[in-house]
Each structure stands twice: as C-alpha cells, then as structure tokens.
Amino acid sequence: MFSMMxxxxxxxxxxxxxxxxxxxxxxxKSQFLRRHPSKRLVLVxxxxxxxxxxxxxxxxxxxxxxxxxxxxxxxxxxxxxHYDLSKSAGTGRGWEREERVLMCIPLRDAAQHLPLMFSHLxxxxxxxxxxxxxxxxxxxxxxxxxxxxxxxxxxxxxxDPHQRFGHIDIFEKDFGQVVGQGFSDRHGFAAQGPRRKxxxxxxxWLLSASLKPEHSWVYWRDADVEVAPxxxxxxxxxxxxxxxxxxxxxxxxxxxxxxxxxDLNSWQESETAIQLAQTLGEDAVIVEGYPxxxxxxxxxxxxxxxxxxxxxxxxxxxxxxxxxLAKARVFRQGGHFPAFSFERxxxxxxxGKMCKRMGFSVVGLPHYVIWHMYEPSVDDxxxxxxxxxxxxxxxxxxxxxxxxxxxxxxxxxxxxxxxGESPLKESSREKDPLEMYENGEGFLDSVRAAELRAxxxxxxxxxxxxxxxxxxxxEEAAKKAGAAxxxxxxxxxxxxxxxxxxx
Amino acid sequence: xxxxxSKKFRGRPFCIVTxxxxxxxxxxxxxxxxxxxSKAQKRPPPAIGGTKSIxxxxxxxxxxxxxxxxxxxxxxxLTPIARFYDEYWNNLINLNYPHELIELGFILPRGREANSAxxxxxxxxxxxxxxxxxxxxAKVTILRQDFDSPFxxxxxxxxxxxxxKERRAxxxxxxxSLFTTTxxxxxxxxxWLDADIVETPTTLVQDLAAHNKxxxxxxxxxRYVDHGENKIRAYDFxxxxxxxxxxxxxxxxxxxEVIFEGYAEMATYRAxxxxxxxxxxxxxxxxxxxxxxxxALLVKAEVHRxxxxxxxxxxxxxxxxxxxxxxxxxxxxxxxxxPNYLIYHYNE
Numbered sequence: 001m002f003s004m005m006x007x008x009x010x011x012x013x014x015x016x017x018x019x020x021x022x023x024x025x026x027x028x029k030s031q032f033l034r035r036h037p038s039k040r041l042v043l044v045x046x047x048x049x050x051x052x053x054x055x056x057x058x059x060x061x062x063x064x065x066x067x068x069x070x071x072x073x074x075x076x077x078x079x080x081x082h083y084d085l086s087k088s089a090g091t092g093r094g095w096e097r098e099e100r101v102l103m104c105i106p107l108r109d110a111a112q113h114l115p116l117m118f119s120h121l122x123x124x125x126x127x128x129x130x131x132x133x134x135x136x137x138x139x140x141x142x143x144x145x146x147x148x149x150x151x152x153x154x155x156x157x158x159x160d161p162h163q164r165f166g167h168i169d170i171f172e173k174d175f176g177q178v179v180g181q182g183f184s185d186r187h188g189f190a191a192q193g194p195r196r197k198x199x200x201x202x203x204x205w206l207l208s209a210s211l212k213p214e215h216s217w218v219y220w221r222d223a224d225v226e227v228a229p230x231x232x233x234x235x236x237x238x239x240x241x242x243x244x245x246x247x248x249x250x251x252x253x254x255x256x257x258x259x260x261x262x263d264l265n266s267w268q269e270s271e272t273a274i275q276l277a278q279t280l281g282e283d284a285v286i287v288e289g290y291p292x293x294x295x296x297x298x299x300x301x302x303x304x305x306x307x308x309x310x311x312x313x314x315x316x317x318x319x320x321x322x323x324x325l326a327k328a329r330v331f332r333q334g335g336h337f338p339a340f341s342f343e344r345x346x347x348x349x350x351x352g353k354m355c356k357r358m359g360f361s362v363v364g365l366p367h368y369v370i371w372h373m374y375e376p377s378v379d380d381x382x383x384x385x386x387x388x389x390x391x392x393x394x395x396x397x398x399x400x401x402x403x404x405x406x407x408x409x410x411x412x413x414x415x416x417x418x419x420g421e422s423p424l425k426e427s428s429r430e431k432d433p434l435e436m437y438e439n440g441e442g443f444l445d446s447v448r449a450a451e452l453r454a455x456x457x458x459x460x461x462x463x464x465x466x467x468x469x470x471x472x473x474x475e476e477a478a479k480k481a482g483a484a485x486x487x488x489x490x491x492x493x494x495x496x497x498x499x500x501x502x503x
Numbered sequence: 504x505x506x507x508x509s510k511k512f513r514g515r516p517f518c519i520v521t522x523x524x525x526x527x528x529x530x531x532x533x534x535x536x537x538x539x540x541s542k543a544q545k546r547p548p549p550a551i552g553g554t555k556s557i558x559x560x561x562x563x564x565x566x567x568x569x570x571x572x573x574x575x576x577x578x579x580x581l582t583p584i585a586r587f588y589d590e591y592w593n594n595l596i597n598l599n600y601p602h603e604l605i606e607l608g609f610i611l612p613r614g615r616e617a618n619s620a621x622x623x624x625x626x627x628x629x630x631x632x633x634x635x636x637x638x639x640x641a642k643v644t645i646l647r648q649d650f651d652s653p654f655x656x657x658x659x660x661x662x663x664x665x666x667x668k669e670r671r672a673x674x675x676x677x678x679x680s681l682f683t684t685t686x687x688x689x690x691x692x693x694x695w696l697d698a699d700i701v702e703t704p705t706t707l708v709q710d711l712a713a714h715n716k717x718x719x720x721x722x723x724x725x726r727y728v729d730h731g732e733n734k735i736r737a738y739d740f741x742x743x744x745x746x747x748x749x750x751x752x753x754x755x756x757x758x759x760e761v762i763f764e765g766y767a768e769m770a771t772y773r774a775x776x777x778x779x780x781x782x783x784x785x786x787x788x789x790x791x792x793x794x795x796x797x798x799a800l801l802v803k804a805e806v807h808r809x810x811x812x813x814x815x816x817x818x819x820x821x822x823x824x825x826x827x828x829x830x831x832x833x834x835x836x837x838x839x840x841x842p843n844y845l846i847y848h849y850n851e
Binding site for chain 2: 038041042045046048049052071074076077079080081082083084085086088089149152153156166167168169170171172173174200201204205207208209211212213329331332333334336337338339340341357358359
C-alpha cells in the first residue's frame with residue numbers, strides 16, 4: 001500500500017549498490033512469455049519440415065556439411081557424380097536388391113541371328129529396367145547395324161514398360177578381320193591365335209566404353225544362342241560367384257548324333273597342358289579342341305549329365321564366351337580378355353586364367369545347358385543336299401509305284417495319294433516356317449531350319465534344271481517348227497526363234 | 504492466475520510432444536538421403552520413353568593425335584587420392600588445356616583418413632563447378648573404393664619394401680577401378696596425375712600429347728631445402744630401361760615374386776630415367792622405357808581400351824604401373840619418357 005503512495009520504499013541514491021532487477025517480479029508473467037515462443041518454435045519447425053519435404057534440394061543448403069559428408073550428388077551441380085563402389089559389389093539376389101546388370105553383346109555379320117536374339121531378350125525375367133545393354137558392331141558387311149537399330153527402337157518403345165530396358169549403347173568399330181566368319185574359316189586351327197586376339201580386343205573396347213560405376217554385374221552373351229532359359233541371369237547369379245558360365249551344347253541333325261558339346265573353352269587345367277605351355281613360345285596361344293594341342297584337360301562340356309542337378313558347380317580355369325556372368329568388380333579391378341598371349345592363352349580362356357591369377361572364383365555349371373545354334377559345315381551341307389535328293393528320288397519312285405497301282409485298284413490308291421498331299425497343302429497355306437524362323441518366331445530349331453534350307457536349295461536347283469530342260473525342249477520344238485515353217489515361207493518370227501538358240 | 508496455471512499444465516505436454524516431433528521430423532528429412540539410394544546404386548535409366556535411351560557411337564572416328572588441342576580431343580585426368588593438397592588442386596585448375604575438354608576422375612580409399620581428403624576435395628570441386636563457366640571441367644566423377652587399402656599412408660610406411668607388394672597391388676586395383684568406369688566413348692587421352700604432384704608446367708597435357716606416343720611419362724622430382732638452399736632431387740624411380748641383371752633376377756624368381764625399383768636389397772642396375780635428367784637440355788628429348796611410373800603419365804585411350812591395365816598380381820615379376828608398361832608392350836605399345844621434362848612431388 002505504501003509503495004503505491006511513496007513509490008520505492010528503498011529509494012535509489014547514487015551511493016547504493018544496485019542489482020537490477022532488484023524487485024520481485026511475478027512468475028506468471030515469464031511463464032506467459034515462455035509459452036508464446038514455444039508455439040512459435042513449433043510453427044517454425046513444422047513449416048521448415050514441410051518446406052524441406054516439398055523442396056528436398058534445400059536440405060543441403062540448410063546443412064552444407066551434411067550434404068557432402070554423406071557422399072552423394074548435389075542436385076544443383078550436374079557435372080559432379082559420386083559413386084560408392086561397394087554399393088555395386090554384386091550379390092546372389094541382385095534382382096531384389098536392384099543391382100544393375102550390363103549386358104555386353106559383340107556382333108559381327110549377325111543380321112540373320114538378330115530376330116532370334118531379340119526374342120530371347122524379351123523373354124529375360126531379370127527386371128529389364130535394371131539391364132543396360134551394350135552392342136559392338138564390328139567389321140560387318142550385312143545389315144546388322146540397320147536391323148539392330150530397328151529392333152531396338154521397337155523394343156524400347158514397347159507398350160509394356162516392363163519390356164523396355166535401361167540404357168542402350170551401340171558402338172561401331174572395325175578391327176580389320178584376319179579370317180572370314182564362315183564356320184569352317186572360324187574353326188580352322190591356324191586361324192585360332194590371331195582370331196582370338198582380335199576378338200579379345202573387340203570385347204575389351206566394348207567393355208571399357210560401356211562399364212559404369214553403377215553396374216554390379218556384367219553378362220556377356222553371344223547373338224547366336226538358340227535356346228536359353230529366360231531365367232538364365234538369375235540362375236547364374238544365385239551362385240554368387242565372381243565368374244560363372246553354363247555348359248554350351250549344340251543340336252545336330254539325327255544322322256550326326258542329335259547333339260554335341262559345343263564350347264570347349266571351359267576347362268580345368270591339367271598337368272599335361274601346363275607342361276605343354278612351358279615348351280611353347282611367349283606369343284603362342286593354346287586353343288582347345290584341336291589335335292595339334294592334346295591337353296587332356298577335363299572339359300565342362302563333356303561332363304554333362306542330361307539328368308544331373310543343374311546347380312552342381314565345377315571349378316574351372318578357362319572359360320568360354322557364349323554366356324559369361326561376372327561381377328563388375330572383376331572388370332573394375334583389371335580383369336579383361338587378354339589380346340596377347342597371357343600364360344599361353346588369349347581371349348575368354350585367358351580371361352579365366354587372369355581371373356584365377358587375381359584370386360577370383362571361376363566356376364562352370366556342367367549340367368546347366370545353353371544351346372548354341374547349329375551352323376552346318378560345308379560337308380554337312382553337301383550331305384544334306386544328297387539326302388534331300390535321295391528323299392525326292394524315293395518319293396518319285398513311290399509315286400510311280402503308286403501310279404502303277406492306280407491302274408490296278410483305282411479307289412484305294414486315290415485315297416492314299418490324297419492323304420499324302422494334304423499336309424503339304426496345309427503347311428503352304430500357313431506362313432512359311434523358315435521365314436518365321438528367320439523372324440525369330442515359330443518353333444523351328446536351327447537343325448531343322450538348316451535341313452529345310454538345304455531342301456529348299458535342292459528344290460530350287462531341281463526346278464532350275466527342270467526349267468532349263470523345259471526351255472531347251474521348247475526351243476528345240478520351236479526350232480523344229482521354225483525349220484519346218486522356214487522351209488516353206490520366210491517367216492520373220494520363225495527366223496528369230498531359230499536364231500536365238502544359236503546365240 | 505488459476506486459469507493460466509491449469510492451461511499451462513494441460514498445454515505443456517502437447518507443446519513438448521509437438522516440438523520434439525517436429526524437430527525429429529526435420530532431422531529425419533535432413534539426414535535421409537534425397538534420393539532413395541539405400542539399396543544398390545541406380546542412376547540410369549534416364550528418360551524411358553521419349554529418347555528411348557539408345558545412344559550410338561562410332562569409335563572408329565576417335566583419334567588421339569599430336570594436335571590434341573586443335574582437334575578438340577577429350578582428356579580424362581585420373582587421380583587416386585588419399586590426401587588432399589591445395590597445391591595439387593591449384594596446379595590442376597591452372598592447366599590451360601581447355602577445361603570443357605577435360606573430365607576428372609578421383610578414387611578414394613575407405614577409412615577415416617580419406618574422409619578429410621574427401622571433404623576438402625568436395626569443397627574444392629563444388630567451388631570450381633559452380634564458379635566461372637570457363638574454369639569448370641566437363642565432368643567430375645568421385646569414386647569410393649570397394650576394398651580396403653592395407654596400409655596407412657605415412658611416407659615411411661609407403662616406402663618400406665616389406666609392404667610394397669600389398670600396397671602397390673591395392674593401388675593397381677584402385678587405378679583399374681578408376682579408369683574402367685570413367686573411360687567413355689568420347690575420351691581420346693588419359694592423364695594419370697598423382698595427388699601429390701604439386702607443380703607441373705601449365706601446358707602439361709599439350710606438351711606430352713605433342714609427342715604423339717601411346718604412353719609417355721614426365722620425370723618426377725622433388726623440391727627440398729638443404730642448408731637454406733633450394734634444391735631438387737629425383738623422386739620417382741619407376742620409370743626405367745631394363746638391364747640384364749634385372750632380367751636374370753626375374754628368371755631366377757618364383758612366380759609370385761616381384762622386383763621393386765629403388766631398394767638396396769634389390770640392386771637391379773636398371774637405367775633409371777630419374778638420373779638421366781640434365782639441367783638445361785632439351786625438355787622434349789625422348790627415351791624408350793620398359794617400366795613407367797604413374798605420377799604424370801599420358802596414355803592414349805586406345806591402350807587402355809585394348810586391355811592394358813595395372814596388374815595387381817606379379818606380371819613378368821612387375822606390378823602396377825611398371826607391370827602396365829610391360830602389358831602395353833605385350834599389346835604392341837612402346838612406352839616413352841621425357842627425362843628433362845620435370846614435374847614436382849610434394850615434400851612431406
């Protein structure tokens with residue numbers, strides 16, 4: 001009460017010691033003040049959180065050191081990229097962990113194989129968006145590049161987005177060919193060394209230009225594969241090995257045994273081969289499957305049991321190149337296809353050797369088979385033509401015999417000949433199976449296709465012969481007629497017709 | 504008064520909860536990665552649909568010539584980096600080869616020591632790539648190794664003979680990881696420039712490219728102060744011409760043994776390029792080499808593309824850059840050195 005009247009009961013004087021605030025202040029006031037900033041704080045924090053939620057790029061601005069210490073790209077700087085390679089290590093369940101696969105496909109005069117190859121690509125079950133593809137088109141004289149482009153455009157604009165693949169690189173580079181691409185050219189012994197070195201260079205160019213830090217796996221695949229399981233990438237990946245290859249066989253015509261081991265480049269090292277290597281010069285290349293180098297190595301191809309467990313693994317030292325799945329880190333750490341003689345081997349076999357030297361696991365699956373296409377050799381083709389001619393001859397004989405029978409019992413023979421003709425008519429009404437095969441459709445295999453092709457050729461040749469014979473006959477007839485007429489009157493037409501064969 | 508109190512008690516827990524909640528939310532958004540990169544790395548696929556993401560390159564047209572500068576040939580400068588020196592960085596950005604034709608690649612080891620280097624590198628790169636357009640490089644790739652480097656990086660440790668094989672093997676693997684993932688279809692030249700090279704002529708790229716050799720290396724020296732006097736001394740002994748002694752040594756060795764240069768325990772009597780420097784002589788004098796160091800090494804991209812890499816295993820009893828020269832030779836590429844063209848190593 002007196003304070004109101006007199007003001008401060010302890011008035012200030014210049015002498016008194018003064019600590020401000022020197023009087024009692026009610027608590028409630030400060031409480032009130034405290035409440036409001038807290039509300040404001042909540043508001044600010046919430047709005048900041050919202051702001052960062054909608055504009056994630058602002059985060060790095062707010063905490064600059066945080067952005068860099070976590071090793072990731074600054075969205076504002078497009079020219080700088082970060083990659084932690086341990087995130088592209090590659091595991092056995094890549095499809096679940098979204099690991100990217102680089103699929104490398106070297107091509108050379110492969111136009112005829114492309115449609116079939118693309119049907120394989122479409123069927124792959126590994127998520128297509130995780131697969132980047134790299135093609136190398138080298139030394140091609142056919143329409144490989146053109147066809148590849150159209151097929152890729154079609155694939156990448158597929159209605160189903162799950163069909164579309166990740167990024168696709170097409171590289172063109174000519175290396176200068178040592179030998180032709182025909183079966184007999186390619187598989188001659190003398191051609192092997194230089195040929196393998198060139199192919200190794202091509203593979204290395206393809207890989208080095210296309211491998212990116214985000215790739216966890218690299219899958220090498222040849223274009224001329226006939227049958228492969230659509231799950232092949234997962235099947236090989238599940239083994240979680242550094243380098244892994246399936247067994248490669250090829251189908252054959254029945255008269256050659258029906259099937260055959262194809263890829264002899266996957267093998268285990270033998271004592272004999274090691275001793276052989278020591279006797280050879282520095283630049284020599286040992287190649288498998290030729291009597292000149294008897295290595296006595298156990299080959300993956302020969303160890304196949306059609307009823308064996310497809311998951312059985314076998315340690316190998318050399319690998320074949322038809323279908324290799326390797327962890328990208330193998331290539332990152334320097335593994336490549338030697339284009340020189342590395343421990344007396346080159347290309348894929350040298351690759352296997354080098355990977356072993358670098359301490360990587362190299363494994364083959366003897367009972368898991370991929371079928372390579374059958375390409376008939378010159379001898380096979382000749383034999384096929386002979387067989388076709390033989391078949392036609394027999395058919396003719398049968399027809400003649402049937403014709404003789406016809407004169408005897410007309411009714412039954414007519415029925416037989418009808419039933420014999422009807423399947424032919426049906427098939428001609430449908431699409432030509434050979435054409436379908438060349439478009440990557442239908443159910444024809446390469447053996448049957450080769451036989452059909454041979455048959456077609458024989459048929460065409462016979463047709464030509466027949467035509468020529470008919471032509472000759474017609475000309476002869478015309479000549480006779482002309483001569484007969486010419487003797488009477490000088491007909492210009494007849495003279496022309498008579499002159500023609502003379503030319 | 505009473506009303507305030509009751510409100511205070513009812514409001515307080517709510518406030519605390521919201522504050523804690525909001526700040527947690529904020530922290531979460533700040534720390535959580537901006538793109539969901541929790542699993543494997545997935546940069547592409549870019550632009551599915553529109554562009555169909557098909558690219559086409561003609562590698563035939565690619566060339567690496569002595570007129571690199573005029574024919575706009577792209578250079579990839581690669582540096583394995585464990586320590587960041589400002590001198591290195593300044594020297595790098597002072598190179599006067601057009602920066603828009605230069606791509607940079609760095610690879611860092613795992614571990615805490617490299618983190619500080621990473622932070623400083625990041626900062627420098629960021630400053631440069633957001634700075635003047637003229638100074639910016641075409642592309643910068645920063646990689647983190649996927650394996651552990653075996654040894655610490657102090658100068659004494661680095662040069663002890665016992666650890667050489669493991670150390671050089673890890674270095675080889677780092678170099679391979681770097682070039683295999685960064686060489687793209689447009690690159691004509693690869694310049695290997697070590698992170699402790701602090702002084703080179705600004706025309707380094709053009710000067711080396713002008714020789715038009717598949718592989719060419721400058722002579723690496725080090726500046727030091729002796730009794731107040733500025734002097735220079737030879738530093739990198741990995742560039743050499745082979746000797747009969749060394750070849751004989753290699754012959755007698757086991758498969759997994761490696762010859763290292765510059766150690767008294769292993770006297771090879773090779774002709775080292777370091778000692779062939781003559782002050783005042785022509786800096787463009789060339790010599791043929793059998794082993795090269797990678798401190799400042801210019802390589803035509805085709806050499807790497809053909810498969811020449813840095814062996815992480817004994818290759819003809821050689822490893823890393825020395826093995827690289829040997830492998831390139833097996834592929835038909837000769838290495839050269841410039842004994843009078845000096846570049847300088849950092850002095851610790």
